[in-house]
Amino acid sequence: MFDNTFSVLSFSSINEISYNHTGDIQSSSNLGGQKSEDFNKNIKIEPQVEAKRRCCKRRKIPWTSTKVTSTLVDDGYAWRKYGQKAIHHTNHQRSYYRCTYKFDQGCEATKQVQKTDDEPSKYKITYNGYHTCKNHLRGPEMIFDSSNLEDSSIILSFETKGLIDEKQVDSYFPSMKHDQPKEALFPLESTYSQSVLLQDGIRAEVFEPVSVELLEYEHQEMISLETYLAGNDGYEIDNLTLFDFSDNLLNNAQDELACCN
DNA sequence: GGTATTTGACCACG
């Protein structure tokens, strides 16, 4: 068992998967070593991935992650604002949020949100600490219109036991469809999970809490999948798998994930 | 009335 795991899958265009992790994510989290020597014995590894694997390191606790995004996407967690401060040499105030279940469940996760000075329409979001809460009420459920693949670079489908706040969906994604069933898509007794349907036909499924974030990278929006699975001794992501439209397992993606175990 | 946000005070740290 490793201390923790951090995975970011970047999709820089519709038809290709990029494993370049040098986008807007400026994460202090490191990548753990390979979980099993046998795991990728028979899988070819792209040089880029291989190079990345060499730099895999165990992440230190507390985990922090900083990113810049133009869209305040609901990350599926319930946050309670507890402060706001003016920060020196910046034009915008910084807001402080803690997990709503800090006192109920002892969840120590916090985040900070601050508008960037150079591009006021963008926000710098810093996450601190892991979510140890079992929040099944606010898992995101976002169904995007996939009929028009030309004018939108992102299609996401989240399926969880919970529901997203519809008002937030309206404000963040005004073109989103609302004709989806309002009941949970997973049976209540199933493992907490999220499914991400990517525009290019790749579906990612995660069993355990996961945050999915939209980023902007080199003037092109892409999707990153950031997972962190809570365990007594740390985090692992061996339950994360990727499929194409035919439900074929994407080995390269699996291999990439193995790199982060 | 319960819950979330606001905002000045407080505190730790460099």
Added chain:
DNA sequence: CGTGGTCAAATACC
């Protein structure tokens, strides 16, 4: 002592 992070009372909202 200045700065950033947190606390908590007051306030707003539903």
